[in-house]
Amino acid sequence: MTYDILITGLIIIAQILAVVVPVLISVAFLVYAERKVLALIQLRRGPNIVGPFGILQSFADALKLITKENIIPSGSNKIVFILAPIITMVLSLAGWAVIPFAPGWVVSDINVGIMYLFAVSSLGVYGIIMAGWASNSQYPFLGALRSAAQMVSYEVSIGFVIITVLLCVGSLNLSKIVLAQQTVWFAIPLLPMFIIFFISALAETNRLPFDLPEDESTLVAGFFTEYSSASFVLFFLGEYASMILMSSMTVILFLGGWLPPFDVYPLNVVPGVIWFTVKVIFILFLFIWVRGTFPRYRYDQLMRLGWKVFLPFSLFWVVATSGFLVYFDMLPS
Amino acid sequence: MVLYSLTFYLFSSVAILSALMVISAKNPVHSVLFLILSFVNASGLFVLLGAEFLAMILVVVYVGAVAVLFLFVVMMLDINFIKLREGFLQYLPFGALLGIVLVIELGILFLTDRSSNIYNNQTSLQPIVNEVENTKMIGQILYTEYFYLFQICGIILLVAMIGSITLTLRDKGGVKRQNIDSQNTVDASTAIEKKKVKIGEGI
Numbered sequence: 001m002t003y004d005i006l007i008t009g010l011i012i013i014a015q016i017l018a019v020v021v022p023v024l025i026s027v028a029f030l031v032y033a034e035r036k037v038l039a040l041i042q043l044r045r046g047p048n049i050v051g052p053f054g055i056l057q058s059f060a061d062a063l064k065l066i067t068k069e070n071i072i073p074s075g076s077n078k079i080v081f082i083l084a085p086i087i088t089m090v091l092s093l094a095g096w097a098v099i100p101f102a103p104g105w106v107v108s109d110i111n112v113g114i115m116y117l118f119a120v121s122s123l124g125v126y127g128i129i130m131a132g133w134a135s136n137s138q139y140p141f142l143g144a145l146r147s148a149a150q151m152v153s154y155e156v157s158i159g160f161v162i163i164t165v166l167l168c169v170g171s172l173n174l175s176k177i178v179l180a181q182q183t184v185w186f187a188i189p190l191l192p193m194f195i196i197f198f199i200s201a202l203a204e205t206n207r208l209p210f211d212l213p214e215d216e217s218t219l220v221a222g223f224f225t226e227y228s229s230a231s232f233v234l235f236f237l238g239e240y241a242s243m244i245l246m247s248s249m250t251v252i253l254f255l256g257g258w259l260p261p262f263d264v265y266p267l268n269v270v271p272g273v274i275w276f277t278v279k280v281i282f283i284l285f286l287f288i289w290v291r292g293t294f295p296r297y298r299y300d301q302l303m304r305l306g307w308k309v310f311l312p313f314s315l316f317w318v319v320a321t322s323g324f325l326v327y328f329d330m331l332p333s
Numbered sequence: 334m335v336l337y338s339l340t341f342y343l344f345s346s347v348a349i350l351s352a353l354m355v356i357s358a359k360n361p362v363h364s365v366l367f368l369i370l371s372f373v374n375a376s377g378l379f380v381l382l383g384a385e386f387l388a389m390i391l392v393v394v395y396v397g398a399v400a401v402l403f404l405f406v407v408m409m410l411d412i413n414f415i416k417l418r419e420g421f422l423q424y425l426p427f428g429a430l431l432g433i434v435l436v437i438e439l440g441i442l443f444l445t446d447r448s449s450n451i452y453n454n455q456t457s458l459q460p461i462v463n464e465v466e467n468t469k470m471i472g473q474i475l476y477t478e479y480f481y482l483f484q485i486c487g488i489i490l491l492v493a494m495i496g497s498i499t500l501t502l503r504d505k506g507g508v509k510r511q512n513i514d515s516q517n518t519v520d521a522s523t524a525i526e527k528k529k530v531k532i533g534e535g536i
Contacts, residue, residue: 008336032352077360077362080362080363080366103400110385111385111466112385112386112388113470115386115390115393119389119393119396121398122393122396123396125401126369126401126404129401129405129408133362133408141408144408148404148405151401152398154400155397155398171466172335172386172468300511304511304513
């Protein structure tokens, strides 16, 4: 009886590690890839000293940051100040519990998988607000306020996009969402929703051109101005891990998850996890490409885009999609 | 089964403790953070009951949206803690009355014979595997049996929304707004004006 619990516990821990460790390693390489791609866009070389082609740069940076002194400002609210980066990090890793990498490759295949992902990504704002408030300093506080307004605004359109996909699937289970795309990926019939989701994902992860919470030219570093050393590393890891999480969410909702583009011979022998990884890398490249290409939005433009463009448009698409499905009797049973 | 009870006691005890901290914490921001913790634990309890859809909705709506705005407001307020404590004795009788009424109600609920009540069926409190997804179950009952009540809820929310917008909307003069359409339709003929300037006079 007790051994059973022990064994189940060990299996669960092994499953968690099997997901979290690759995610953390891919974060390191994502940071490297971002610096390399940005360097190429700007005709520079990028990191090229540590390891062959500078490939170990992120590990060197992480080591440097962790060995530095962790400074806690004397005017700060200490407990909340320390909790904020931990919450950011934990939430960006918690979402991975429901992501199906290949048929059956999922830690927890729950019925409400997409709702869980939506809930976890909407909780991400707490790390930022808590950091901004606990720092007891102007720049972080402004960053936190901007972030709260921004994330609440863009969540609404993300919610409508998810509803549109769910109307076509008839289930909230992520594996079923992927399997529903066997005939055609949702990116094709729902192309406008795909674009809205991608842009909202940029805003939700505070990436350029919507990185107003950390806007270095006006707010120093926004909500993590006062953070140093290991707590800064946690914020950094959290931000990139949630970037990969949002990319996998995009892949699952619109690009057919682990499915090959066409179900023909040379393509369908490639393992699903490789297709999944390739697609996630493609979306991540788009994230970096957008960062290298577009100027930052002004705050009122950001709010206008969220509430006056995306919200009415995605609401219209929800109504149009459901009307189409009902009229042509294509609703999933 | 042991794990199930352990997680139940973990969630419920943390929920009760954080609920206590909500009313006893000195700093209002800490109170809101404890409120969020108790919401999250309540949603954990919903998961244990097998009501996964409700659990996720609780997190998305209350924790993800309502509590964010709550925290937002509390952070911005400059609250005088000493003044806040002054009214304690004044409100004590009313608060105590409310508390006593609640305790009596709970007591009645526990003491009455509930054998005829379908909700008292102990087995229904365990997660049921291989059943219809409870998202589907909620949909099937909400849009058929409770359709009118559901629509009334929608109308109440709409009225509240319009009310709050009319209360806060005020049109101050002199606000500079960006008109995107007029900006995009600008071309050389509308943007540039040619003038003959005489030497030594200016415009």
